[in-house]
Amino acid sequence: MAYLDVRDLRRSYVTPRGTAHVLGGVNLALDEGEFVAIVGYSGSGKTTLVSLLGGLIQPDHGEIVLDGAPVTGPGPERGIVFQQYSLLPWMTVHENVALAVDAVNPGRPAAERRRITDEFVALVGLTPAAWKRPSQLSGGMRQRVAVARGLAMRPKLLLLDEPFSALDALTRATLQDELLSIWGAHRSTVVLITNDVDEAILLADRIYPMTPGPGAVLGPAIEVGLPRPRARRHLSLEPAYQKARQAIVDFLRACRRPAA
Amino acid sequence: MAQSTVRALVLPLLGLAAVLLAWTALSQTVAPDLPSPLRTWQESRRYVLEPFFKDGEMNQGILRLAFYSLVRVAKGYLLALLLGTPLGFLLGLSRTFHQSFDPIVQFLRPISPLAWLPLGLVIFQKSEPAAVFTIALCAMWPTVINTAVGVRSISQDYLNVGRVLRLSRAKMLSKIIVPASLPYVFTGYRLSLGLAWLVIVAAEMLTGTPGVGGFLWQEYNSLVYSHIILSVVTIGAVGLALDRLMGLVEARIRAS
Numbered sequence: 262m263a264y265l266d267v268r269d270l271r272r273s274y275v276t277p278r279g280t281a282h283v284l285g286g287v288n289l290a291l292d293e294g295e296f297v298a299i300v301g302y303s304g305s306g307k308t309t310l311v312s313l314l315g316g317l318i319q320p321d322h323g324e325i326v327l328d329g330a331p332v333t334g335p336g337p338e339r340g341i342v343f344q345q346y347s348l349l350p351w352m353t354v355h356e357n358v359a360l361a362v363d364a365v366n367p368g369r370p371a372a373e374r375r376r377i378t379d380e381f382v383a384l385v386g387l388t389p390a391a392w393k394r395p396s397q398l399s400g401g402m403r404q405r406v407a408v409a410r411g412l413a414m415r416p417k418l419l420l421l422d423e424p425f426s427a428l429d430a431l432t433r434a435t436l437q438d439e440l441l442s443i444w445g446a447h448r449s450t451v452v453l454i455t456n457d458v459d460e461a462i463l464l465a466d467r468i469y470p471m472t473p474g475p476g477a478v479l480g481p482a483i484e485v486g487l488p489r490p491r492a493r494r495h496l497s498l499e500p501a502y503q504k505a506r507q508a509i510v511d512f513l514r515a516c517r518r519p520a521a
Numbered sequence: 522m523a524q525s526t527v528r529a530l531v532l533p534l535l536g537l538a539a540v541l542l543a544w545t546a547l548s549q550t551v552a553p554d555l556p557s558p559l560r561t562w563q564e565s566r567r568y569v570l571e572p573f574f575k576d577g578e579m580n581q582g583i584l585r586l587a588f589y590s591l592v593r594v595a596k597g598y599l600l601a602l603l604l605g606t607p608l609g610f611l612l613g614l615s616r617t618f619h620q621s622f623d624p625i626v627q628f629l630r631p632i633s634p635l636a637w638l639p640l641g642l643v644i645f646q647k648s649e650p651a652a653v654f655t656i657a658l659c660a661m662w663p664t665v666i667n668t669a670v671g672v673r674s675i676s677q678d679y680l681n682v683g684r685v686l687r688l689s690r691a692k693m694l695s696k697i698i699v700p701a702s703l704p705y706v707f708t709g710y711r712l713s714l715g716l717a718w719l720v721i722v723a724a725e726m727l728t729g730t731p732g733v734g735g736f737l738w739q740e741y742n743s744l745v746y747s748h749i750i751l752s753v754v755t756i757g758a759v760g761l762a763l764d765r766l767m768g769l770v771e772a773r774i775r776a777s
């Protein structure tokens with residue numbers, strides 16, 4: 262059995278205007294230390310999938326097994342970097358990260374937890390802004406805090422829900438590079454949700470395109486045959502890059518409904 | 522810019538002058554018992570110019586009387602916050618609690634201080650605790666309701682952060698629920714203070730305790746009508762000052 266095993270996951274939302282079938286049988290398997298990206302149109306059900314993997318909502322059908330244990334509810338071993346950051350505005354950068362550090366290291370002395378927090382704040386380059394509130398930060402800095410908080414949970418599985426989609430292109434590129442080097446050093450198991458094909462190819466080992474809903478499923482996996490460590494420069498000229506990009510775009514185009 | 526500053530200073534004065542004029546006209550024509558502004562001032566000047574004198578239980582400078590009332594309001598208000606805040610959090614947090622007690626809260630909320638006071642006298646047998654009880658019971662509802670609404674409108678995003686970290690109930694409360702609802706809670710506190718001050722007059726009138734409201738009622742019975750007006754103006758001024766003060770506190774809370 263794979264490290265993360267997702268089988269036939271289905272989920273719908275019951276609304277006053279009827280039942281919306283969002284996910285129609287998602288299958289996914291990851292080995293430990295793999296970086297996988299899921300690419301799909303807006304509204305196809307990507308956040309729904311993240312919420313299911315995170316245990317924040319329950320599936321109608323199917324199961325999720327992580328490291329041999331079935332997922333039944335939320336927990337820090339599945340860290341989430343939320344699409345809308347979800348930083349706590351009444352806490353400083355340091356306090357936001359400390360909340361996660363304290364939650365997953367209850368046994369350690371306060372001084373050590375503080376040191377760990379400092380480390381994660383430094384990892385995303387926010388030491389100079391550690392005592393600022395989220396409202397005093399730029400969008401890119403807020404996203405860094407969210408990433409630091411996610412990493413600070415030391416999760417078995419890190420879920421990144423469109424982490425950079427709200428940022429301008431230049432900041433996005435910088436943060437992608439940073440994520441690439443952090444991941445290179447830590448090698449955690451990551452599921453990245455994105456609507457940016459190039460971002461997926463730059464970062465992931467394997468990419469699953471997601472069909473648009475209702476009843477979204479994941480298409481066949483596309484292996485990114487690019488060696489690591491990767492650098493952004495010249496990457497797009499590699500034949501492997503072109504091949505992966507073409508495969509994803511072709512799949513997404515083919516399954517797009519004519520109305521969209 | 523300069524012109525608008527002049528307007529901001531002059532127009533309120535014109536408004537005041539118009540009110541004084543109407544008051545004078547009223548006292549000269551249809552309401553001969555109503556003292557004119559001039560007579561009110563002449564009969565009240567000692568109370569204003571020596572605001573802390575004390576000749577007897579009910580014959581005291583206006584600020585001394587206001588101070589008695591403020592102390593009484595402070596007691597009732599504190600009691601209101603002490604009861605209202607936890608009640609509001611419970612209503613906001615627990616479905617069961619909400620379903621059990623929300624109907625009672627909605628039922629008790631519109632009851633006037635005039636109705637509570639005699640009950641307070643029956644329960645406590647003394648006027649002072651009865652007055653404090655009445656103030657607390659009337660003033661706590663905005664705190665209860667705003668706190669409950671504040672808790673229930675906490676963004677699911679913040680709660681999800683706590684759920685992912687599997688925070689304990691105590692941590693969830695202290696790190697997420699309380700700070701997230703604080704702006705609502707403070708709006709409730711401000712409205713409660715306004716109500717507490719509103720109730721003081723009724724409470725003092727009915728119990729005859731010394732304070733602005735008690736003074737007002739006594740002077741009405743002694744036919745010194747100018748002192749009624751003095752009391753009314755004092756009540757308005759103190760109420761305004763309290764509201765502004767709470768506004769400042771609230772702004773600080775929101776800014777932090």
Ligand SMILES: Nc1ncnc2c1ncn2[C@@H]1O[C@H](COP(=O)(O)OP(=O)(O)OP(=O)(O)O)[C@@H](O)[C@H]1O
Binds near residue numbers: 274302307344
């Ligand atoms: N709580 C909910 N109740 C009802 N419908 C919902 C709920 N959450 C999501 N949906 C619906 O489910 C569908 C998928 O939503 P989801 O947020 O998972 O999409 P997404 O792929 O993350 O989109 P985006 O790229 O814009 O973030 C949408 O049509 C949305 O309207």
Ligand SMILES: [Mg+2]
Binds near residue numbers: 308309
């Ligand atoms: Mg989404």
